[in-house]
Amino acid sequence: MRVINFLIEKPRILFLTLAFILLSGISSGLSVPIQENPELAERWGGVRIFLPGASPERIETEIVNDLEIKLREVEEILELESIITQGFSTIVVELNQSVPPMLIEETWSKVQDKLNQILIPQGAEIFLDRSSGPPITVQYAVTWNGDGEAPLIMMSRLANQLKRKLSSIGSSHQTAVFGETDEEILIELDSSKLSSLGLSFQDISKAIQSLDAKKPIGVSSNNNSELLYRLKDNIQSIQKISEIPIKIINESEIIQLDDVAVISKTPVSPIEDIFLFNGKVVVSVAGTGSFSQRVHDYVERATIVVDEMRETLPSEISIDLIYDESAYTTKKFNELVKSFSLAIFFVLSISLFFLGIRSAIIVTLILPFSICLVMVGCRFIGLPLHMTSITGIIIALGLLIDNGIIVVEDYKNRRASGLNINDSISQGLKNLSAPLAAATATTVFSFLPIVTGEGSSIEFVGGMAMTVIMSITSSLVLALLMVPVLMNYMEKIPYFKDADISNEGYSNEKILNKYRAFLNWAFLVPRRAIMLSLSLPILGFLLFNTLPKDFFPAQDRDMFRVNIELPSNASALTTMNRVIEIREDILKSGLISVEKDYSFIGRMMPRVLMNVVGGEEKQGTNNIAQSVYFATDYYEMIENLPELSRRLVKNNPDIIVLVDSFSSGPPVFSDVSYVIFGDDPGLLKSLGEELELIINNSPDINVTKSATSDSITNVEFELNSSNISLSGQNANYLVNEMFTANNGLIVGTMLDSNKEIPVRLKGLSNKNNLTGNTGFITIPSQDGFEYFDSFGKSTLTNKSSTITRLDGQRTNDVEGWIWTGTLPSATEEAIKKDVADFESRLPIGYSLKQLGEAESRGQSQASLYSSAFMYFILIIVGLVLALNSFRETGLILSVAFLSIGLSFLGLFIGQQNYGFIGTISAIGLIGLSINDSIIVLAHIKEEAKEKLITKAELVEVVIRSTRHIITTSLTTLGGFLPLIFASVFFKPLAWAMSIGVLGATITALMYIPAMFIIMRKVKY
Known part of the structure; x- marks a missing residue:
């Protein structure tokens, strides 16, 4: 009260304080980082293993087994999932959800240390691929607009030049190039000509390497200076390479390299990384700005760099903008401005109607000052403005004035009863401070589990809870300090001086009498009021089982993706042609108006959104492609995606096609997923096929996949040791010749402008006869030459191409993807009985584990519940301290339980x-x-403290409380309305809380008084 009196006596101090809050909030709002997505702790990563030509069994035995044992020494690792294919393996590393964000870097350092301790076979490579950081901020396409085939080598060089320029921008997290073509000097040797000269591939390799001298050959120095001697580079051009002597005949005739080889500068073949933009082959450059900056500033700096480079390009080449994250961030902030304006309109209108102009002005003033305090808080704790933190502010807009309305109404009632200004303020604060603090504390404690819980799901929505907590805390401070002082000042304004404060706001005697009669009827037999107030929560609980279950709502992005997977042996070019066909089918269908699209071919999609992981590095997956389409209308896209999905699957029965919108929340890699543990590969395969059939029987399943069903076709060559010995050849020599002829061997480099180009030695091949090439490779011999077929025989094989492991055990991963527009929970429920029956029939030593969305959903909710329990105890402690009664605490806690049913009812009404x-809602x-229940109970207790209250007097207390309870409920509802109509992600929360708040109003005005009558045995 001393502070209030001080501010009343020193009005300049109050206005300076308010000016400071306003200016600090504006300053903070202009400097707080702005980004679209919250920053998630990096709990996923991958260990990439390359061993060219090795079978999955060899990689498992020689590398993966030891590596998994070593990684298990890192106690923070939750799960290790290994996918081993021919020549390549990925170990997906997932950290425990309990690892705090500040220890993530240290944990990954431990993982890297373990990788450094592993001994690997010669030719193998291992590196840690961390799926971290923000998503792509801005992306461009280097496009060829001229005639003829696109010059991919030149475009790739320009793309890398642009990449270097973007990397130099301040606050760049990383830059990347997609679809670039590596170039090389290719020397294609005719093995028959070589053999006729008595030469081998290895002889030519040694001849080239002997002339590729790029190192210094000495230093000459004296007392005054020092000079470095070096050989001039002999490999300066294709002409120089072609003139390399490889053999001298009759001591006079020199055989040059171009006599037996075709030499050219060419793109590396086969092409394994292709990027399409609007159906054209382009080279893409992506720039990713770091967290904790304003994304608009980064995009503006990138735009300046790109514009400068555009001026230097020929007319045939352009740099086109593909993606700009700041456009979506701008949209979010426009929604915030609209919501803020709408909330002020609702608050002012409702307050003006129910409270009068004087009270309406005061409670409306709380909004901007509270928002300013939130901005200061965000700046102080380093919380950026992003999707969830902005939504928290929007949610809080309707809650900010609740405390102010209660204080204003209480002041008006006391002034109407004849108290002077000072007594009205002091008595009001004395009776309301504890209940308001308790009510605010319970709200804070109810949102704190969302802030302090563990795991990516909690981190994703944690910003929302932080801004809600800061908002309602600031509103409490302003309500208790600013509102009473302003009410005092308002009474001194001439316009309000002679106004009757008790008559301000809407009143209707007829409605009041009917309301009083209804309350008298309800409280005459308290069970009536209790049954009426319990009907909505009980209905909500009864309807819960009818609610569809999901993990996270869809992203409110006008983007959808199309993933395709061809047979394992498909080339990137074959995959590209299929992508173009599917694109034409999408445009031809007319189901969704597409603004633009792009496709990644031969790799997984990189981090285009926060929860997309896995495509930062090329993985040798030429048979897959992932496309992103931008729709012109979001709602048209959502409505027609199911039909488009079925159309594309029907028109492409020979490949896997998955069509869906982008989801929100942490990454989930398949809708339905089960893992069978066991040892025998054959039995695992047969069990997987049986489980796959069970999943396929669900009506919502689009496609299923069993890991062990993947197969790949190879040409296997079996050497005949007897023939090798008789010919006098060496097996190691033959293998090296075969490798060089088929795959090629890097024998040197050539500097071309500012780029070093590798020189590859390879055999001439017949591209129309892949399986027969090996047999026709010739080897020099004493009698001239021999075909490679003389040393063995080749066969065509088709074997399982994938081995999967989970936490060190062999597994078979069986996954299912549902049709667009359906939910995994329905599929899980449909196959639940059959899966349980399948599990009961598993052989001894074999087990089943469910993964997919069900596991992620269960983990996230368990984390939230475990965190909420502690704060539930604190809510109880706070209520006991505020109410000083265990019975009344139990009464308020029963309201908390009923509110859960109200949230279920809200979801049902909103069809969420x-x-x-x-x-969370x-x-x-x-x-x-x-x-509201605490405030109504406080008013009843205040009245009952002076004397033995009667039912008639209790009815009058409820009537007195009704005005501000309804006002706060309607203003809170007004704050949620923008989310109902504008936010896809938070629409379930908005519906649950909107209906919940309306139901809580009935609970506060009927359930609480009725229970008080029963507990205190109040008589009429």
Whole structure:
């Protein structure tokens, strides 16, 4: 009260304080980092293993077994999933959700240390690929607009030049080039000509390497200076290479390299990384700005760099903008401005209607000052403005004035009863400070589990809870300090001086009498009021099982993706042609208006959004492609995606086609997933086929896949040791010749401008006869030459191409993807009985584990519940301290329980799914719903403290409380309306809380008084 009196006596101090809050908030709002997505701790990564030509069994035995044992020494690792294919393996490393973000870097350093301790076979490579950092901020396409075939080598060089320029921008996290073509000097040797000269591939290799001298050959120095001697580079051009002597005949005739070889500068073949933009082959450059900066600033700096480079390009080449994250961030902020404006309109209108102009002005003033305090808080704790933190502010807009309305109404009632200004303020603060603090504390405690919980799901929505907590805390401070002082000043304004404060706001005697009669009827038999107030929560609980279950809502992005997978042996060019066909089918269908599109071919999609992982590095997956399409209308896209999905699957029955919108929340790699553990590969395969059939029987399943069903076709050559011995050849020599002839061997480099180009030695091949090439390779012999077929025989094989392991055990991963527009939970429920029967029939030593969305959903909700329990105890402690009664605490806690049912009812009315966001809304609603009940109970207790209260007097207390309870409920509802109509992601929360707040109003005005009558045995 001393502070209030000081501010009343020193009005300049109050206005200076408010000016400081306003200016600090504006300053903070202009400097707080702005980004689209929250920063998630890096709990996923991959260990990439390359061993060219090695079978999956060899990689498993020689590398993966030891590597998994070593990695298991890092206690922070939750799970190791290994996918081993021919020549390549990925070990997906997932860290425990309990690892705090500040220890993530240290943990990955431990993982790297373990990798450094592993002994690997010669020719193998191992590196850690961390799927970290923000998503792509801006992406461009270097496009050929001229006639003829696109000059990919020149475009790739320009793309790398642009990449270097973008890397030099301040706050760049990383830059990347997609679809670039590596170039090489290719020396294609005719093995028959070589053999006729008595030469081998290895002889030519030694001849080239002997002339490729790029190192210094000495130093000459004296007392005054020092000079470095070096050989002049002999490999300066294709002409120089072609003139390399490889053999001298009759001591006078020199055989040059171009006599037996075709030499050219060419793109590396086969092409394994292709990028399409609007159906054209381009080279793409992506720039990713670091977290904790304003994304608009980064895009503006990138635009300047690109514009400068455009001026230097020929007319045939352009740099086109593919993607700009700042456009979506701008959209979010425009929504915030609209929501803020709408909230002010609702608050001012409702407050003006119910409270009068004087009170309306005061409570509306709380909004901008509270938002300013939130901006200061964000700046202080380093919280950026992004999708979830902005939504938290939007949610809080309707809650900010609740405390102010209660203080204003209480002040008006006391002034109407005859108290002077000072007594009205002091008595009001004395009776309201504890209940308001308790109500605010319970709301804070109900949102704290979302802040302090563990795991990526919690981190994703944690910013929302932080801004809500800061908002309602600041509103409490302003309500208790600013509102009473401003009410005092308002009474001194001439316009309000003679106004009757008790008559401000809407009143209708007829409605009031009917409302009083209804309350008298309800409280005459308290069970009536209790049954009426319990009907909505109980209905919500009864309807819960009818709610569809999901994990996270869809992204409110006008983007959808099309993933395709061809047979394992398909080349990148074959995959590209299929992507172009599917693109034409999408455009021809007319189902979705497409603005633009791009496709990654031969690699997984990189981090285009926050929860997309896995495509930062090329993985040798030429048979896959992932495309992103930008729709002109989001709602048209969502409505027609199911039909488009079925159309594309029907028109492409020979490949896997998956069509879906982008999801939100942490990454989930398949909708339905089970893992069978066992040892025998054959039995694992047969069990996987049986389980795959069970999943396929679900009506919502689009496609299923069993890991062990993947196969790859190879040409296997079996050497005949007897023939090798009789010919006098060496097996190692023959293998090296075969490798050089087929795959090629890097024998040197050539500097071309500012780029070093590798020189590859390779055999001439017949591209129309891949399987027969090896047999026709010739080897020099004493009698001239011999074909490679003389040393063995080749056969065509088709074997399982994939080995999967989970935490050191052999597995068979069986996955299913559902049709667009359906939910995994429905599929899980449909096959639940059959899967349980399948599990019961598994052989001894074999087991089954469920993964997919079900596991992710369960982990996230378990983390949230475990964190919420501790704060539930704190809510109880706070209520006991505020109410000084265990019975009344139990009464308020029963309101909290009923609010959960109200949240379920809200989801049902809004036709929303129950998932992680629905769980958050139920927990958050607990704090909101008990606020009104605490205030009504405080008013009843205040009246009952002076004397033995009667039912008639209790009815009058409820009537007095009704005005501000309805006002706060309607303003809170007004804050949620923008989310109902504008936000796809938070729509479940908005519906649950909107209906919940309305239901909580009935609970506060009927359930609480009725229970008080029963507990205190109040008589009429």
